[in-house]
Amino acid sequence: QQQVKQSPQSLIVQKGGISIINCAYENTAFDYFPWYQQFPGKGPALLIAIRPDVSEKKEGRFTISFNKSAKQFSLHIMDSQPGDSATYFCAASKQEGATNKLIFGTGTLLAVQP
Amino acid sequence: NAGVTQTPKFRVLKTGQSMTLLCAQDMNHEYMYWYRQDPGMGLRLIHYSVGEGTTAKGEVPDGYNVSRLKKQNFLLGLESAAPSQTSVYFCASSYPGRALAYGYTFGSGTRLTVV
Numbered sequence: 001q002q003q004v005k006q007s008p009q010s011l012i013v014q015k016g017g018i019s020i021i022n023c024a025y026e027n028t029a030f031d032y033f034p035w036y037q038q039f040p041g042k043g044p045a046l047l048i049a050i051r052p053d054v055s056e057k058k059e060g061r062f063t064i065s066f067n068k069s070a071k072q073f074s075l076h077i078m079d080s081q082p083g084d085s086a087t088y089f090c091a092a093s094k095q096e097g098a099t100n101k102l103i104f105g106t107g108t109l110l111a112v113q114p
Numbered sequence: 115n116a117g118v119t120q121t122p123k124f125r126v127l128k129t130g131q132s133m134t135l136l137c138a139q140d141m142n143h144e145y146m147y148w149y150r151q152d153p154g155m156g157l158r159l160i161h162y163s164v165g166e167g168t169t170a171k172g173e174v175p176d177g178y179n180v181s182r183l184k185k186q187n188f189l190l191g192l193e194s195a196a197p198s199q200t201s202v203y204f205c206a207s208s209y210p211g212r213a214l215a216y217g218y219t220f221g222s223g224t225r226l227t228v229v
Contacts, residue, residue, distance in 0.1 A: 009154070034217055043118070043204050043220025044157070089156060100208065101147065101172065102218065106156040 003027060004092050006105030013112050019077035021108045023090035026071065030092040034102070035064065035075050038087045047088070048075075080112045116140050120205050120221035127195040127228045135190040135224050137205030145208045146188040147172075147218065148180060150201040157204065163188055164210070195228045202226070 005024045013019045023033075034049035050057045050064045050073065057064045063076040077084055090105040121136045137146065144165050149157040159172030163182040177199060179191045188207075192199060202225050206218040 006156070036217075041222065043206070043222050044218075045220065046217030049217065100145065100210070101159055101162055103159075103173075104149075104157040106154060 003103045004090060004105040006090050006108060008108060009106070010109040011111070013077075013080045013110065015080065015082060015112055015114050017080050017112075019075075019080045019084065019110055019112070021075045021088055021090070021110070022072065023074065023092075023105050024070075024072045025092050027092070027094065028071070029094040030103075031095065032093045032100075033064070033066065033073050034091050035062075036089045036091060036104075038089065038107075040086075044087075044089055077110075080110075082112045082114050085110055085112050118205055118207055118219050118221035120203075120224050122224060123222070124225050125227070127192075127226065129195060129197060129228060131195050132191070132193050133195065133226075134192075135203055135205075135226075137188045137190070137221060139186055139188075139205075139207040139219070141207060141219060142185070143207035143219070144185075144210050146182065147206045147208075148178070148188065148190045149204045149206065150174065151204060151223070152201050160190065160203075195226075197228045200226060200228045 035047045036044035037047045038044040048059050052068050061078045066073045088108045091102040093102045118139045147162040148160040158174045161180040163169045166185040169180045181189045202223045205221045208218045
């Protein structure tokens, strides 16, 4: 059972456009929601993260929008650039004793065309 | 400033062979993880460790064993490789807690093919 559902599987955006990737979760105990960016041949790297006590977090061109009641969160990439072409993963975790293991979505392959 | 180093980067195994994937981190992180990445499946947690000498099962532990004898190293073993274990394996490490500014630091992966 996929605890974090991510869509779309792939996305093509023109340079300068807005890229939007969506994730949904079921477990209301999740309280930490990061996004990771992965370039080919590399490991994922933390891009931006949010806690459910805020509805939005912005860092440069990247924004997380969070809807607690709908149990959904999304990543918006403004003014998308070819250098943003990568695979993006949403994730979630909850406090379980000493652990903080992340549950990842299935990933979105983003291609930004020049 | 190496971060998380995985060896080897590529490996081809025959069905039934065994091997160990090595992960080393130099950030003094308490927590370490092994994930596998498969197309359309995302990253799935195999095993993890919250400290030296401790290990625990993740989402897909069958067919794998791990050891954390030293804080900086986390080893993933395949006792009898199967074609279903063909995947890209990622090791990661992190501090305890989930501060927004922190996250997992991933290695660059090991691409394993079992024929």
